[in-house]
Amino acid sequence: MALYENPEFFLIIPLIVYLLYLLSRRGKISSEPTNWPLVGMMPAFVQNLHRGHDKVTEVLSECGGTYEVKGPWFCNMDMVFTSDPANIHHVFSKNFSNYPKGPELRKIFEILGDGIFVADFELWEIHRKTTLSQLTHAKFSSSLERTVWHKVETGLLPVLDYFCKQGTDFDLQDIFQRFTFDNICEFVLDYDPCSLSIELPYVPCEKAFSNVAEPLLQRYLIPETIWKLQKWLKIGNEKKLMEASEAFDEFIYPHIRLKNGEQENDFNILKAFEKVYKEKNIGPPDGLRDFLKDTSLSLMFAGRDTTSTCLTWLFWLIAVNPLAEIKIQEEIETQLQLKEDKKWRFFNVEESCKLIYLHGALCESLRLFPPLALQHKSPIRSDILPSGHYLPENSKLIISFYSVGRLESVWGKDCLEFKPERWITQSGGIKHEPSYKFPAFNAGPRTCLGKEMAFIQMKMVAASIIYHYNIQLVEGHPVIPRASIILQARHGLRVRLSKRNV
Numbered sequence: 116m117a118l119y120e121n122p123e124f125f126l127i128i129p130l131i132v133y134l135l136y137l138l139s140r141r142g143k144i145s146s147e148p149t150n151w152p153l154v155g156m157m158p159a160f161v162q163n164l165h166r167g168h169d170k171v172t173e174v175l176s177e178c179g180g181t182y183e184v185k186g187p188w189f190c191n192m193d194m195v196f197t198s199d200p201a202n203i204h205h206v207f208s209k210n211f212s213n214y215p216k217g218p219e220l221r222k223i224f225e226i227l228g229d230g231i232f233v234a235d236f237e238l239w240e241i242h243r244k245t246t247l248s249q250l251t252h253a254k255f256s257s258s259l260e261r262t263v264w265h266k267v268e269t270g271l272l273p274v275l276d277y278f279c280k281q282g283t284d285f286d287l288q289d290i291f292q293r294f295t296f297d298n299i300c301e302f303v304l305d306y307d308p309c310s311l312s313i314e315l316p317y318v319p320c321e322k323a324f325s326n327v328a329e330p331l332l333q334r335y336l337i338p339e340t341i342w343k344l345q346k347w348l349k350i351g352n353e354k355k356l357m358e359a360s361e362a363f364d365e366f367i368y369p370h371i372r373l374k375n376g377e378q379e380n381d382f383n384i385l386k387a388f389e390k391v392y393k394e395k396n397i398g399p400p401d402g403l404r405d406f407l408k409d410t411s412l413s414l415m416f417a418g419r420d421t422t423s424t425c426l427t428w429l430f431w432l433i434a435v436n437p438l439a440e441i442k443i444q445e446e447i448e449t450q451l452q453l454k455e456d457k458k459w460r461f462f463n464v465e466e467s468c469k470l471i472y473l474h475g476a477l478c479e480s481l482r483l484f485p486p487l488a489l490q491h492k493s494p495i496r497s498d499i500l501p502s503g504h505y506l507p508e509n510s511k512l513i514i515s516f517y518s519v520g521r522l523e524s525v526w527g528k529d530c531l532e533f534k535p536e537r538w539i540t541q542s543g544g545i546k547h548e549p550s551y552k553f554p555a556f557n558a559g560p561r562t563c564l565g566k567e568m569a570f571i572q573m574k575m576v577a578a579s580i581i582y583h584y585n586i587q588l589v590e591g592h593p594v595i596p597r598a599s600i601i602l603q604a605r606h607g608l609r610v611r612l613s614k615r616n617v
């Protein structure tokens with residue numbers, strides 16, 4: 116009788132698997148995933164998918180900040196995870212030229228085409244220079260102040276007032292996403308879609324941004340052949356990505372109006388890119404519209420999701436730390452002299468810079484919930500990280516920004532506490548932390564170009580809300596991060612408002 120025909124054979128299989136499990140766990144730290152034959156650490160990935168960022172943090176804090184993850188055999192899914200500041204400094208700054216985004220990332224984020232987030236080398240330099248020229252343009256600061264305040268006055272506060280009067284709860288994250296979407300469209304496309312209005316209209320492109328974050332992360336977690344098959348069959352996450360891509364195209368293309376050398380003012384980001392596309396021969400003439408669409412899409416990603424996510428976590432953090440909320444209220448009242456005002460009162464960029472405690476609170480939100488939670492790098496040449504880990508050429512290095520902010524070794528024993536004070540110097544100024552320790556805005560030559568813009572926007576929005584309303588969380592509503600590239604609150608942030616200062 117053949118072995119497999121014997122029923123006892125099938126009883127032995129679970130026993131062998133269990134013994135292999137015990138063997139594989141010898142001498143391991145408690146949170147370390149088991150490396151199974153054939154499937155590698157895949158089962159641990161799947162089991163912890165819903166709390167991926169926390170699982171990674173547990174493992175990284177127990178093993179000193181860097182960990183080698185083994186994927187299934189023959190699937191090219193092995194990766195090194197790190198949150199060690201020395202490694203971050205090494206990769207993002209000191210050895211920047213050896214760590215481009217790489218072709219693997221371009222494949223995973225193909226939806227972004229030739230936009231700045233996936234560009235490397237010369238194309239990236241062109242993107243960076245052109246975007247920077249607009250963000251430092253003489254007209255930028257006043258235009259930003261005007262558009263942000265206009266949106267606060269005509270969109271944000273009327274909508275919040277409506278919910279406040281109705282006494283109904285609503286999703287504050289959705290409100291922030293609409294706010295930042297309208298704002299960034301105005302900057303990039305010179306068009307305000309007014310997604311933030313009392314009717315809360317459904318704008319497919321606006322929602323598509325939220326719909327792609329999870330499917331993109333999952334492309335990292337399943338073998339390429341499988342997601343490519345899903346794409347071919349137009350099913351599952353890949354279907355979601357295709358639908359989102361269509362929504363982006365339908366929204367953006369009609370707003371790309373080629374200037375063809377028209378003499379207009381030089382403060383127009385797409386016009387600046389049109390000029391540079393032609394001057395630098397980036398592609399064929401009929402590729403210009405696609406290039407401008409890709410450029411717009413990356414900038415819209417940059418502007419919508421990051422800022423709205425930071426604001427969402429800020430409001431959750433101050434709702435669960437009411438003392439901090441009181442301190443922010445006091446600061447607004449003393450620094451902006453708003454006490455006597457009965458109406459919504461404009462305050463400018465200069466005044467918002469006086470809000471030091473609020474700045475610290477925003478930094479805490481970014482430290483504990485960095486909107487871009489992960490980064491992916493791929494060395495061109497093999498390298499040894501300062502932690503001693505070896506990286507073969509073209510291997511995958513995943514940097515967890517989420518974990519850096521939660522490591523005791525980096526931020527001290529109180530690392531999980533919300534303490535805006537840690538960002539304030541003894542003389543009352545804003546404390547600077549090196550980007551390898553606080554990488555929410557990235558580190559090195561690819562540091563975020565919109566950092567100042569984001570702080571201005573976030574302070575104007577947060578101060579306007581905190582000055583006018585008390586915010587209560589809806590009891591029992593779970594507020595947890597999404598397992599995605601962008602660290603949105605998975606079920607939103609449901610709140611109720613009551614009026615202050617009336």
Ligand code: HEM
Pocket residue numbers: 231232243246414417418421422425481485486487490554555556557560561562563564565566568569
């Ligand atoms: C709280 C808000 C923000 C955070 C936390 C943030 C964070 C980041 C991070 C982590 C990167 C690196 C991304 C990568 O290389 O994959 C980045 C890049 C970038 N960000 Fe921001 N960002 C914010 C707001 C903005 C805003 C409002 C803009 C305005 C358009 C902006 C524009 C950019 C651009 C253009 C890049 C690409 C830089 C490059 O690759 O050279 N960001 N940002």
